[in-house]
Amino acid sequence: MALAQENCIDKAPKLDDVAAEMLSTDLxxxxxxxxxxxxxxxxRNFHETMSFANAVAYIAHQQDHHPSIDLTFGRCKLTWNTxxxxxxxxxxxxxxxxVDQLKA
Structure with a gap:
């Protein structure tokens, strides 16, 4: 199953470095x-940046897993960790x- 089709789980365990590296190849x-x-x-502009950030917020709420978001005009940096x-x-x-599917 593709990662984007999976759902987050409660109390997800920490991945070891090898498992994390393998998953990163799917991103x-x-x-x-x-x-x-x-x-x-x-x-291109603040409106697009905010629209994207709001879409990320929807995903985060839906999955009950929230990133750190650093947002400025024309740029949105996301940081995920558990x-x-x-x-x-x-x-x-x-x-x-x-999130990658938003920009596809």
């Missing part, structure tokens, strides 16, 4: 940095894959 240009999954999206697991879980990759 579009996300990078792993110090136990997080990050990607910066660029837009605080309760102390690093990356499968939930982070599921949400990142769902």
């Amino acid at each position: 579009q240009d996300w990078i792993m940095v110090n136990g997080t999954l990050e990607k910066t999206f660029r837009f 605080h309760s697991a102390g690093g990356l879980s499968r939930n982070d990759f599921i949400c990142a894959a769902r």
Whole structure:
């Protein structure tokens, strides 16, 4: 099953480095940095940036898994990690894959 078709689970366990690296190959240009999954999206204007951020908020609410969002005019940086697991879980990759579908 494709990551974007999966749903987040409660108390998802932390992935080891090999499992996280393998899942990262299913994503579009996300990078792993110090136990997080990050990607910066660029837009033509503030309206497009906010529309994207709101779509991400919908995904986060639907999956009950929320990213850190750094938003400025024309740019939205998302950072996923699972605080309760102390690093990356499968939930982070599921949400990142769902976000990738927004820009497809």
